[in-house]
Amino acid sequence: MLSYRHLFHAGNCADVFKHALLTRLLAGLGRNPNPYFYLDTHAGIGRYDLTRPWAQKACEFENGIGRLWGRTDTPEALKAYMDLVRAENPDGKLRYYPGSPLIALRLRRLGDRMVFSELNKTDHAELEALVARERRVAVHLMDGYQALKAFLPPAERRGLVLIDSSFDRAREFPRLVRALTEAHERWATGMYAAWYPLMDADTMAAFERNLRRTGIRKILRLELATAPRDQTRVIPGSGMLVVNPPWHFDTEARPLLQWLWGALAVDGAGGTRVDWLVPE
């Protein structure tokens, strides 16, 4: 039984953080003329209508993409991401928000190949309908962690794997570490981006310890916290691990996250972090 539905959260702070970084990673891959492979293990529906009742219920997007929508001073590093969101809303009103599969599809070149897996039947059907006419794109009703086993290593030998679990199970942190370890054993040179929520200090310390024990090198940690820690109903922020990031991704991401923090933080709460959890 899957209880999490991304419909309620689309376009929130975590999505802005994740998708801004994802856009930079994919744009980086696109600078090399050779085709790349992209695997999105927890893909969602691909495009979210923010006027639908489920999005209106919590209005999480208002504190996320809603805060960036009217800004005319977004930095260059955010331009590609904002352009993608604007392209979904050509009349200038924020209504549609692109999920990770749609972001990847819009940045794809001829020859790049994409695989999306999604375990929720309804969400899978919506995503399948969205990408039905796309070539070199496959959508699977499949557990995302199984997809890592099924599709790695890819024939292209370069590419990105996004692991964006909904973290609706208590043991998701150790599960993510195991999945990363196994995927890395299959494809050590691939790039991996794994999203996680910021939780209590003990959970985060165990996560960090377990990651260091994997033996995987070149793990960059990026975090953005925008809400006070004492708000029990919302997570204070989110993080992303990038294994084998592009050259200088750390220096590029620092000012980007700092700008996002300034735009999204509630009463100056939280902050940013970009550091090497495990260097080269």
Ligand SMILES: C[S@@+](CC[C@H](N)C(=O)[O-])C[C@H]1O[C@@H](n2cnc3c(N)ncnc32)[C@H](O)[C@@H]1O
């Ligand atoms: C955080 S959302 C994904 C959002 C999407 N990556 C994006 O950025 O637009 C997590 C998704 O994973 C799906 N899901 C949950 N458990 C899964 C599993 N074991 N394998 C694949 N998908 C799963 C949920 O139905 C949900 O759509």
